[in-house]
Structures are given as C-alpha cells and as structure tokens.
Amino acid sequence: MKRTACVFVATAVLAGCARAPKAKAPQPAPPGHGLPSGAAALLPLPARLEPGRGAEFRITGKTVLHAGDPALAGSAAALREWIRRATGIAPAPASPVAGPPENAIELSLDPARTALGPEGYDLVIDAKRVLLTAAAPAGVFYGVQTLRQLLPYWAEHEAVLFAEPRPATLPPLHIEDTPRFAWRGAMLDVARHFFTVDDVKRFVDLLALHKMNRLHLHLADDQGWRIEIAKWPDLTAKGGLGEVGGTPGGFYTKAQYADIVAYAAARFVTIVPEIDMPGHTNAALASYAQLNCSGQAPPPYSGTEVGFSALCVDNPATYQFIDDIVGEIAAMTPGPYFHCGGDEVKTLTPAQYRTFIERVQTIVQAHGKQMIGWDEIAGATLLPSSIVQHWRPEAPKDTLARAAHLVLSPADRSYLDMKYHSDIAIGLTWAGLIPVKTAYDWDPGTLVPGAAPGSVLGVEAALWAETLANIRDLEFLAMPRLAAIAEVGWSPASLHSWEPFRLRLAAQAPRWTALGINFYRAPDIPWKSF
Ligand code: NGO
Numbered sequence: 265m266k267r268t269a270c271v272f273v274a275t276a277v278l279a280g281c282a283r284a285p286k287a288k289a290p291q292p293a294p295p296g297h298g299l300p301s302g303a304a305a306l307l308p309l310p311a312r313l314e315p316g317r318g319a320e321f322r323i324t325g326k327t328v329l330h331a332g333d334p335a336l337a338g339s340a341a342a343l344r345e346w347i348r349r350a351t352g353i354a355p356a357p358a359s360p361v362a363g364p365p366e367n368a369i370e371l372s373l374d375p376a377r378t379a380l381g382p383e384g385y386d387l388v389i390d391a392k393r394v395l396l397t398a399a400a401p402a403g404v405f406y407g408v409q410t411l412r413q414l415l416p417y418w419a420e421h422e423a424v425l426f427a428e429p430r431p432a433t434l435p436p437l438h439i440e441d442t443p444r445f446a447w448r449g450a451m452l453d454v455a456r457h458f459f460t461v462d463d464v465k466r467f468v469d470l471l472a473l474h475k476m477n478r479l480h481l482h483l484a485d486d487q488g489w490r491i492e493i494a495k496w497p498d499l500t501a502k503g504g505l506g507e508v509g510g511t512p513g514g515f516y517t518k519a520q521y522a523d524i525v526a527y528a529a530a531r532f533v534t535i536v537p538e539i540d541m542p543g544h545t546n547a548a549l550a551s552y553a554q555l556n557c558s559g560q561a562p563p564p565y566s567g568t569e570v571g572f573s574a575l576c577v578d579n580p581a582t583y584q585f586i587d588d589i590v591g592e593i594a595a596m597t598p599g600p601y602f603h604c605g606g607d608e609v610k611t612l613t614p615a616q617y618r619t620f621i622e623r624v625q626t627i628v629q630a631h632g633k634q635m636i637g638w639d640e641i642a643g644a645t646l647l648p649s650s651i652v653q654h655w656r657p658e659a660p661k662d663t664l665a666r667a668a669h670l671v672l673s674p675a676d677r678s679y680l681d682m683k684y685h686s687d688i689a690i691g692l693t694w695a696g697l698i699p700v701k702t703a704y705d706w707d708p709g710t711l712v713p714g715a716a717p718g719s720v721l722g723v724e725a726a727l728w729a730e731t732l733a734n735i736r737d738l739e740f741l742a743m744p745r746l747a748a749i750a751e752v753g754w755s756p757a758s759l760h761s762w763e764p765f766r767l768r769l770a771a772q773a774p775r776w777t778a779l780g781i782n783f784y785r786a787p788d789i790p791w792k793s794f
Contacts, residue, residue, distance in 0.1 A: 299764075302435030305413050305771035307747055308475055308754035309764075311444075316436025319391040323351050324431050328358035328365060332372035335401045338530055339408045340371055346412050350419035352429040369394040371404050383477070383532075384442030387411070389434050402532045406475050410439060417774035417794075445708065447671050447722030448753035449478030449536070450680075450746060452738075453729040455485035455547070456568070457507050458514040463735045465527050470742065470781070472531035474750035479528055480536040480603060480724060483593075486546035486565045486573055488513040491521060491537070495588045496552065502564075503547035508730055510566040521596055529598065536636065537593050540605025541586065542612065542620050546573040548585075555585060568730045571610035577620045587627050594631035602628045607638035607655070618644040625650060642667050651721065654712065655679075657695060665714035673724045677706045678749050680741050681728040684784055690731045691741055700769070700786045701762055704748035709757055725749040736782045743776065743783035744769055766790075 299306060300315035329347075331340035340357075348354040358368055370393060377399045380386060385398040385407035396407040412419065414434050452459065452467055459467075468479060483491045489503035492515060504515035516524065525535050545555075546565045553561040557576040565573075575582050590602055604624050609617055621637065621644040628635040629647060636651035639659045646652070652667040657676045664670060673679070675695035682698040683691035696702075708723050725746055732738050747769060752760075766789055773791040776783050785791055 299768075300435055300437060302433070303414060303437060305768060305775065306410060307413065307765075307768050307772060308751035309759055309768065310410065310439045310441040311756050311759075312440045314438040316388075316390055316438060318436050320433035320435055321389050321391060321394055322367075322431055322433050323347060323353060323355070324367065325353055325429055326367050327353065327355045327369065328367065329355035329369045330358035330371070332370065333401075336371045336373065336404050339401070339405045343369070343371075343408045343411060346415055346419040347432075349421065350415040351432045353431070366392045368392075369396070371396045371408070373398060373401065373404065375399050379442075380440075381442050383446075383475075384440070385410075387437075387439040387441070389414075389438075390436050394434060402477075405472075405532050406441070406443075407439075409473060409475055410441070412473070413775070417778050420775055420778040443475065443754045444756055445720070445722030445753045447478055447724065448476040448750060449480055449671065449722065449724035450476060450742075450749070451480035451482055451538075451673070451724055451726040453482040453485070453681075453727060454490050455482050455488045455507075455540075456729040457511075457732050457734075458488060458490060458504075459729075459735065459738065460514070461516065461520050461523055463738070464524050466735060467738065467742075468524075468528050468531055468533055469779075470739075470746060471533055471750075474747055475754050476746075476750050477533055478536055478724065479533050480538060480726075481524075482538045482540065482728075483516075484539045484547060485544045486570075487567075488515075489547040489551065490515045491539075491593065492517045493589055493592050494518075495592065496585065498551040499548060501551075503551040506564050506566050508566055508568055511733075518596055525596070525598060534599040534601070535597060536599060536601045536603055537597050538603035538605055539589055539593065540607065541624065542575040542577055542617070543571060543573055543607065543609040544605060545575050549573055549575070552585075554581060571608045574609055574611045575620075577612060577616050583623060583627065586624060587630075590624075590627050590631050590633070594628075594633050597633075600634050601636050601651070602631070602633040603636045603653075604628065604641070605638060606641040609640070614643070636671065639664060653724065655726065661712055662714065664712045665716075667715075668719060670712060670715060670720050671722060671724050672708045672711055672720060673726050674706070674711060675726075677703055678723060678725045679728070680725050680745050680749075681731065684745075684786060688784075690737050692728070692730060698745065700744055700748055700789065701766075703745040704752065704765055705762055706752065707757055707760065708752060723749055723753040739782040740784050743781055744772070744786065744789070747772065 374397050380399045382400045383402045385403040387407050388395045398404045487508050489499040493499050500515040507513040549556050550561050550564050621641050625635045634649045639654045642652045642663045648668050651669040653671045655673045655675050770790045771792050774794050
C-alpha cells in the first residue's frame with residue numbers, strides 16, 4: 265500500500281499534497297463536526313485523519329475478512345459480528361493470499377511499523393479494500409473499535425437482524441492513530457455498593473468502545489470487602505455482607521475475579537486491584553478483631569463518613585496480614601500493578617503514615633508488583649517504579665511534581681460521581697458540579713506544573729459508589745463523561761476542542777441507545793436521534 269505524505273490533522277492540512285486546497289490555510293471544516301461525512305461519530309478523535317478521494321467501500325455478500333495472524337482472531341471475530349448485525353452479512357474468512365483480494369477487509373500485524381507503538385494502528389479504506397495494520401494486537405483491536413464507530417449504529421443492537429442482507433458502506437479515508445497517553449483508565453468502587461461480574465463486564469465494554477485500557481477496581485473500603493482471600497475467609501464471609509445503606513453486599517470469588525480479568529484482557533484492559541489501607545478498612549477490622557489495636561472488632565459500617573478507620577500500624581501481625589492479601593491478589597492478577605489506596609488517613613501521625621506506606625511498598629515489590637496509591641503517598645519515600653494517583657484538587661503540586669510516575673484523576677474534572685447539575689438526584693458535590701464540558705476541558709500535560717517530561721502516564725476517571733444503587737445509576741453518572749475522559753487520554757492536545765467534541769458526542773446517542781446505555785442527556789449536547 266502506498267502511503268501518502270499528506271496528512272490532515274482533523275481539519276487542518278499539515279503537509280503539501282495533491283488533494284490539498286490551493287491555499288495553505290486550514291481546510292474549512294465540513295459543517296458541524298470537522299470530519300468527513302461518515303466519520304462524524306469517531307470518539308476519541310484519531311490523531312491523524314485524511315479523507316479519501318474515491319468511492320466508499322461497500323460491504324456485500326462477496327466481502328471477505330482476513331486476519332493475518334492468530335493473535336488477531338478475537339478482533340476479527342468481533343468485527344465480523346458487528347458487520348453481521350449492521351448488514352445481515354457475515355464476511356467469509358479469506359484464505360491467506362499474496363496480496364489481499366479485492367472486496368476484502370484485511371487485519372494484519374507489521375512489527376516493523378514501530379512508529380505506531382504498542383497501541384497505534386493504520387487504517388486505509390478505499391473502494392476496493394479496508395486495510396488495518398498495527399505493530400501489535402492492541403493496535404488492531406483499537407482500529408476495529410474505529411471501524412465499529414464507522415458502521416451504522418444498529419451494529420450494536422443484538423435484536424435487529426435483517427430479513428434480507430442490507431449492504432453498508434465505509435467512508436474512504438486514511439487514519440493513522442496513536443494514543444497520547446499509555447494509561448487511559450477508569451476506577452469503579454465496588455466496595456460502597458457491590459456490582460456483579462456482569463455489571464463489571466458491561467463497564468469494561470464501555471471502556472473498550474472508547475479505547476480505554478485500565479480498570480481499577482476499588483475492592484475494599486469501610487463498607488465492604490469484595491475479593492475472596494483464602495487465608496482470611498472472614499474478610500468476605502463477614503466483611504462482604506453489607507454495603508452503603510445496609511443493603512446486601514457481595515464479593516467476587518477467585519474464579520469470578522479470574523473471569524473479570526480474562527474478559528478485560530480480551531479487550532486489552534488491564535485490571536488494577538486496590539485494597540485501600542491503612543484507612544478505609546472498617547470491613548477488615550470488623551471481620552478480624554486481631555487487626556484492631558484495641559483487640560475489639562468494630563461493628564460493620566454502612567454510612568458514608570471517611571477517615572475514621574485504620575489498621576493497627578504498629579502491630580507486626582498487621583504486616584503478615586498485608587503480605588497474605590497482597591500475595592493472593594498478586595497471584596491472581598496478571599497486570600503489573602497493586603493499588604494500596606493510602607487516602608484520607610486521619611487517625612495516624614504523619615510519621616506513622618509514611619512508615620506504613622514504605623513497608624507496604626516493600627511488600628508489594630516482593631510480590632512482583634508496582635505500587636500505585638492515592639496522592640497522599642507522595643509524602644513517603646517512594647521507589648522509582650511507584651505511581652502516584654493525583655485526586656485532591658488542593659494536593660501540593662510541588663510534591664506531586666517530584667513523583668516519578670503520575671496518573672491524573674483530579675476530583676474536580678474526572679470524578680464521575682460528582683453531580684452534573686445540582687438538580688440531579690444521585691452523585692456527590694464535594695469537588696463541585698462536573699458538567700460534561702468541565703470533564704472534557706482540561707489538559708493533563710499542564711495540570712501538574714514542573715512534572716518531569718514523561719512522568720504523566722495518563723488519566724483515570726473515578727466512579728465512587730456511595731450514591732449508586734445499580735448499573736443504571738452507574739451508567740448515568742459515567743456516560744457521557746467517561747467518553748470525555750477517554751478523549752482527554754487518547755487524542756492529541758492540539759486537537760482538543762470542545763465544540764467539535766460536543767458534536768461528535770451528540771453523534772453517539774443512537775449507538776449508546778442501541779447498546780441500552782442509560783446515559784445522561786446533558787442539555788448542552790445536541791443529541792442526535794435515529
Ligand atoms: C475521595 C475518597 C473516597 C470517596 C470519594 C468520593 C478518594 C481517593 N478518597 O476520593 O473515599 O468515595 O472521594 O468522591
């Protein structure tokens with residue numbers, strides 16, 4: 265395939281090109297969205313996109329789909345299914361050929377395309393073929409998500425099947441896309457309210473659709489312990505029973521956790537398990553009296569206060585407990601991270617807190633994991649591999665700037681549990697109201713002045729569950745702001761612009777509706793109807 269040197273970055277022509285308008289001025293944006301017709305719903309916005317000249321690619325009964333490498337089988341199967349739902353036609357697998365046949369969709373790996381990195385992809389659509397190439401399987405997966413957003417919205421709807429095949433078209437274009445940040449995450453608090461395995465999988469699906477790649481599970485807090493630990497069975501037998509409001513809680517068995525991990529991995533999402541400590545530990549303290557300095561177990565807790573609980577940090581047995589927990593969770597988590605929490609400890613001295621975090625860090629490292637913790641841990645002496653997750657808007661920026669690695673979850677931008685608007689029944693307000701524009705309009709590159717180049721790994725949206733009763737509430741607070749954070753994490757800063765984003769967001773409504781997502785129809789977004 266001949267690659268052209270002429271690349272449009274969203275609406276601007278960057279390099280001289282036969283197709284470029286005569287003047288070097290930026291290309292006038294097509295009405296509304298700044299993307300060629302047929303590509304108006306791409307979200308996150310690709311880094312580089314050049315509209316093609318020729319005819320569209322037509323998916324017909326003769327279209328074949330060829331995945332050149334067994335590692336791409338999952339992406340190919342998913343794409344075949346979306347095409348089948350979109351058109352009533354399931355493209356036949358093509359046998360390997362020297363060059364892809366015409367009327368073919370070809371997915372391939374080319375490790376020599378190092379500029380695409382581990383997650384980038386190159387997608388060329390013309391009248392004859394669709395060529396999707398990446399250096400690694402994750403890139404093909406993200407390219408397939410882009411193709412999915414180019415298909416009609418009813419590709420998402422399991423219930424719609426056409427009696428007769430209905431060909432669909434894909435617009436001619438060339439996309440060369442790589443993410444801005446390696447860490448594009450979301451946190452789900454399954455401790456304050458428990459979410460089932462199926463709920464978590466549905467959340468993973470939302471991440472994958474938006475090219476997000478980390479799911480941080482907040483697995484323990486004052487109100488509940490949600491992961492089976494063989495050596496400490498009462499953590500779940502007692503500590504997993506309740507949740508906020510006193511309703512029944514729940515927990516994941518090891519087999520269920522493995523199921524979540526595998527489901528996420530198939531969608532290139534890495535699970536980041538969190539056991540919050542030394543504070544936010546009432547569920548553990550209520551399960552085992554020996555974890556308390558007093559030797560007395562407190563009652564279970566179903567309120568929403570924070571800061572009152574802490575492990576007995578001066579008791580050596582506490583560290584045996586932590587070693588057992590970290591060891592079992594590390595063994596069932598293939599990803600490289602263990603999140604130790606570390607937030608909002610109000611009952612320890614600063615010295616006790618620092619010593620505790622440093623000991624936990626050693627334990628995490630001994631179990632082969634990289635420690636991540638909320639931004640209070642930045643005050644401790646951290647290993648070069650440890651990651652600080654910034655959340656407090658008022659956290660001292662000079663301390664944060666010294667962190668070797670940062671994940672940014674500023675509560676006043678990326679906390680999905682804040683209300684959109686004061687009239688909305690669910691959500692909190694302590695970090696302010698977060699309408700969609702506020703969640704979108706910030707730059708992770710400048711949030712922490714003085715941060716070393718490359719120290720910002722990326723962004724993470726946080727969905728705390730004090731006010732979430734079920735998956736419908738979860739979806740309502742997450743969407744559309746999750747999509748906003750996804751674009752902040754993926755798309756280049758130079759293309760960041762609220763107005764075109766707002767219109768691309770509006771174009772998601774039919775797809776999200778077909779997916780059955782209970783999204784907030786923010787009044788400032790001109791949501792598209794069918
Ligand atoms: C804070 C607190 C959580 C709350 C959340 C609610 C952090 C890191 N600790 O964020 O316990 O659930 O706010 O927005």
